[in-house]
Amino acid sequence: MDQKAGISTNENVTVQKKHKLSAEARKEERAFWIFISPWIIGFLFFTGGPIIASLGLSFTNYNVIDAPKFTGFENFANLFNDKLFYKSLTVTAYYVVLAVPFSIIVGLALAVLLNQKVKGQAFFRTMFYAPSIISGVSVAFLWSWLLNPDFGIVNGLLSDLFGIEGPGWFTDTKTVIPSMVLMQLTAVGGTMVIFLASLQSLPAELYEAAAIDGANKVKQFFKITVPLISPVILFNTIMGIIGSFQVFTQAYIITRGGPDWMSYFYVLYLFDTAFGQFRMGYASAQAWILFIIIFTFTMLSLWASRKLVHYEYESK
Missing domain, CATH: 1.20.5 (Single alpha-helices involved in coiled-coils or other helix-helix interfaces)
Structure with missing residues (x-):
């Protein structure tokens, strides 16, 4: 009991x-x-x-004033017969192809340099990161002044130092997109910080062992650093693709889609459709097409990276 x-x-x-x-x-x-x-x-x-x-x-005809009228897939059908749709998509794709690798390479290079133990390290890190938190409108006005073909400081330096005439930058159809990509230098600080954090987490003993085996700094970078930070490279690449497909501020402030529609990005076209023409149903269809495109490229990036990305704690 x-x-x-x-x-x-x-x-x-x-x-x-x-x-x-x-x-x-x-x-x-x-x-x-x-x-x-x-x-x-x-x-x-x-x-x-x-x-x-x-x-x-997206399945309606809606102009904000009148009530939405259901039209089925008419907006999507019209979109695929719209020349501006293909033009804006081509311009955006061209920008993505240039901007994403550019941002990754520059961001990683800066992170490697700022990971070195030098005097004034904190100052240089702050200096390179600070521009990325400045308003996009302010940055656009700054670059439009720097790259102005008539009185811009860049063309002035090219003329004074090298005696050559600078390009038209934002006013030339051949250089407007590369000029937009160059502006990415201002926003590369976020990418740099993420790379810097990943570099600081790498084990020092791996580099010591590689140095004992005779591997120089270049070999250590490509054989140790790049494989170990490959998940971070993938992350920054996907974020870069998503951000580049949504570029808007630069074109809206500086070029308004010109010259000759060569900077008429997809989101700028979507904005004009929605708030310039008040075709909200058509603009909604554009937004969902953009979502499908970004989602597809994200999935393709993840699929293509399966054999390229190294995860430290992968199951055997």
């Missing part, structure tokens, strides 16, 4: 502990939902809700 009573008492204590723990867990759960609720409410009203609404509007 005593043994049974002891067992029963232990079970009661265990049950009480479980009830106490579950009460604490419920309290923590309530706190979690309270703290995360501002983000959830903001997402539903300002992101999730508009996304769902745009999907519905």
Whole structure:
């Protein structure tokens, strides 16, 4: 009887502990939902809700003033017969092909340089990162002045130092996209910081062993550094693709799509359709086509990287 009573008492204590723990867990759960609720409410009203609404509007003819009229797939059919759709998509693709590798290479190069132990390291890191947090509008005005073919400082230096006439930059159809890509130098600080963080997490003993085996710095970089940070390279590449497909501010502020539509990016076309022509249904269809394109390229990047990306803790 005593043994049974002891067992029963232990079970009661265990049950009480479980009830106490579950009460604490419920309290923590309530706190979690309270703290995360501002983000959830903001997402539903300002992101999730508009996304769902745009999907519905993409099947309608809607001009903001009149009620939406259901048109089925008419917007998508018209879009694939629209010359400006293909022109803007071609311009954007050209920019992506140049801007993404450019940003990755420059960002990684800066991260490697700023990872060296030199005097004033913190100052140089801050100096190279700071421009990436400046407003895109301010950056656009700055670059439009720097690369102005008539009074810009860049062409002035080319003329004074080398005696050559600078290009038209944003006013020439051949150089407008490369000029936009050059502007990416201002925004490469975020990519650089991510690369820098990954470089600082690499084990020093690997480099010491490689140095003992006679590997120079170049071999160490390509045989050790690049494979170990390949997941970070993949991440920055995907983020670069997503960001490059959505480029807008530079073209809107500096060129307005010119010259000769050579900087008429897809998002600029979407903006003109929605807020210039008030064809919200057509613009919603454009937005969903852009989503499908970005999603496809993201999935292709992940698929293509399976044999190129090295994960340290991969299961054997």
